Amino acid sequence: MEVTYMGLLEYFQGCIPRAKDRGYILIVSLVARYSDAEKAYRKLEHDWAALNDLTGNNILFLFSTPKVKKRASFLHIPGQPAYVGGMCPFVELLDGKGVEDNRGEFEYVYYDYKKIDWKKKYAQTIGEFAAEYGIPEKDIPCLFIYDLIRDRYMIIPVRHDADIYAMIKNIVVRISEYRKKKMAIDAELERYSDIDRYYTLYRKLDDEAHKDDSAQSIAICKILQNMDLFKSLKNDIADPTVKRNLKRIGQWRRQYFDRFYNDSSDRKKYLELKEAEKNAEKMLNQIWDSMTAEIKVIETCQKKDCEDSIIYDLLAVCVKLQANPMYYLAKENNRNDYIRDMLERSNYEVLDQTRRGLALAGKEAGEVDLLIKIEGMPGTIIEALNLDSLKKEYLSRHIDKIFLYDTAGNTFNIVLVYANVVDLDGFCYRYLQYIKERDYIYQLIKVEDKIKVEDLEYSDIRIMKTFHNRNSSVTTLYHIIVKMGNKPRD
Known part of the structure; x- marks a missing residue:
C-alpha cells in the first residue's frame, strides 16, 4: 500500500459518509489521552467479542488507541489505484466491514516511521479531535457518540472505574429497538419507492412554483394542477432542468401515480406507513434526548458518588487515626x-x-x-x-x-x-x-x-x-x- 498519514479527526470525518452508506445509525468512539487509552483498551479487550455481537450493523465502534499501529486502518482515495490512500495508526474499527478498505502494518508502509515521536503524535491527534468538537479537557476520556441520521453528537465523560461495555450496551439496546421498527417500516415502504420519488419531485417543483411571480413560476403552478397544459405552457419555462422535471413527473403520473391515487386502500396504507416512519424518527429523537438527559444525571451522580466516596474514605482514615497512639x-x-x-x-x-x-x-x-x-x-x-x-x-x-x-x-x-x-x-x-x-x-x-x-x-x-x-x-x-x-x- 502507498499511504499518507491521517489523524483521528480526518479519519473520523472520512468514516461518516461511508458509515451512512452502509446503514449504520451511530458511530461510538472512545476518545482518550495516551495513558488512559492504554488502560481503557486493556479493560475492553476481554469484552471485545461480546461488544462485536452487540454493535452489529447498528453501531460502528471506533476506538482510539496508540496500540494498533500493527493493524492500522486504511481508507482508499477515490480515483487512485486500490493500494493508494490514507492510514490512521491510532484507530481500531469494530465490525467496520465496508467502512475501512483494508488494514496494514503502518510501521512498514509509512516512510520515516521510526523518526516520529508517536506518543506526541497521538497527543496531537486527540487534541485536534477535541478542539474540533469542543470536548473540554476535563471530559477526556469520553465516549463520543455521533448520530449519522441527524448529524449531531454528544459527549459522555468516562470515569476511570467506568464499565465501558455496560455503557455501550445501554446505548445499543435502545438503538436496536428503533432499528427493528425502522427496518420493518422500510421493508413495507419498499414497494412504494416510486410513489416516494414522485412526491419528492413534486415538492421540489412546487417550491419552484412559489419562488416568485415570474412567468415560469406561474406556468409551473398551472402545469402541476393540470398536466395537459404542459405543451401549451412549456415555452414559459426558461430553466431546462425544470422543464425536464415537469415532463418526467407527467410521465410518472400517467404510468403509476394516478392508479395509486385512485386506489383508496393503497393510498391509506401508504399514508399509515409514512406516519409510522415519522413516529420512528420521533422515537430516535426521544432516545437521543433521553441519553442527553441521562448524561446530566450521570454527571450529577458522579459528583454525588465522588462526594460520598470521599466522606466515607476520610471517615475510615479518621477511625485509624483515632486508634493510633502516635x-x-x-x-x-x-x-x-x-x-x-x-x-x-x-x-x-x-x-x-x-x-x-x-x-x-x-x-x-x-x-x-x-x-x-x-x-x-x-x-x-x-x-x-x-x-x-x-x-x-x-x-x-x-x-x-x-x-x-x-x-x-x-x-x-x-x-x-x-x-x-x-x-x-x-x-x-x-x-x-x-x-x-x-x-x-x-x-x-x-x-x-x-x-x-x-x-x-x-x-x-x-x-x-x-x-x-x-x-x-x-x-x-x-x-x-x-x-x-x-x-x-x-
Whole structure:
C-alpha cells in the first residue's frame, strides 16, 4: 500500500459518509489521552467479542488507541489505484466491514516511521479531535457518540472505574429497538419507492412554483394542477432542468401515480406507513434526548458518588487515626500528614498546604491544609484544626478560610476538627449552636445534625452539615468532629 498519514479527526470525518452508506445509525468512539487509552483498551479487550455481537450493523465502534499501529486502518482515495490512500495508526474499527478498505502494518508502509515521536503524535491527534468538537479537557476520556441520521453528537465523560461495555450496551439496546421498527417500516415502504420519488419531485417543483411571480413560476403552478397544459405552457419555462422535471413527473403520473391515487386502500396504507416512519424518527429523537438527559444525571451522580466516596474514605482514615497512639498528642500538621498519606494510598490526588485563593487579610494567597483533586481539577478542601474547647474566633477563621480559598466554588468542602475533649456530647452541642448562629461569607440555608454514614457509625465521630447559597448554587460544608486523646502539645 502507498499511504499518507491521517489523524483521528480526518479519519473520523472520512468514516461518516461511508458509515451512512452502509446503514449504520451511530458511530461510538472512545476518545482518550495516551495513558488512559492504554488502560481503557486493556479493560475492553476481554469484552471485545461480546461488544462485536452487540454493535452489529447498528453501531460502528471506533476506538482510539496508540496500540494498533500493527493493524492500522486504511481508507482508499477515490480515483487512485486500490493500494493508494490514507492510514490512521491510532484507530481500531469494530465490525467496520465496508467502512475501512483494508488494514496494514503502518510501521512498514509509512516512510520515516521510526523518526516520529508517536506518543506526541497521538497527543496531537486527540487534541485536534477535541478542539474540533469542543470536548473540554476535563471530559477526556469520553465516549463520543455521533448520530449519522441527524448529524449531531454528544459527549459522555468516562470515569476511570467506568464499565465501558455496560455503557455501550445501554446505548445499543435502545438503538436496536428503533432499528427493528425502522427496518420493518422500510421493508413495507419498499414497494412504494416510486410513489416516494414522485412526491419528492413534486415538492421540489412546487417550491419552484412559489419562488416568485415570474412567468415560469406561474406556468409551473398551472402545469402541476393540470398536466395537459404542459405543451401549451412549456415555452414559459426558461430553466431546462425544470422543464425536464415537469415532463418526467407527467410521465410518472400517467404510468403509476394516478392508479395509486385512485386506489383508496393503497393510498391509506401508504399514508399509515409514512406516519409510522415519522413516529420512528420521533422515537430516535426521544432516545437521543433521553441519553442527553441521562448524561446530566450521570454527571450529577458522579459528583454525588465522588462526594460520598470521599466522606466515607476520610471517615475510615479518621477511625485509624483515632486508634493510633502516635497521634494521641500529635500536632495538627502531623495528623494532617497522616490523613494525606492514607488518602493517597486510596488513590486520591491530595495536595498539602497548596497556595490558593485570598488570605484572610485579602492581601496575598494563603495555605489550605489539604486539597483533593478529582480528575485533575479541584474537588474539595479539607481544613483541619485541633480544638480542646470551642474557641469560636479560631474556628471562625478556619471556616472563613475555606470559603476564601475555594475560588472555583466546590460542591462540598470539609472542616475536620480533631477534638481533644472529654465531654464530646457537650462540645458537639456548643459547636452546633455556634454554626447555626454565626455569620458566613455565603448565606446559610440550613443545618443538619447527626449525619450517619453507612458502615461507619461510631460514637466518637460526629458529622454535621451546613448548606450555603453561593451565587444561586448550593454548596455544602461538612463539619466532621473526631474525638482524640488528651490535650495536644503546642
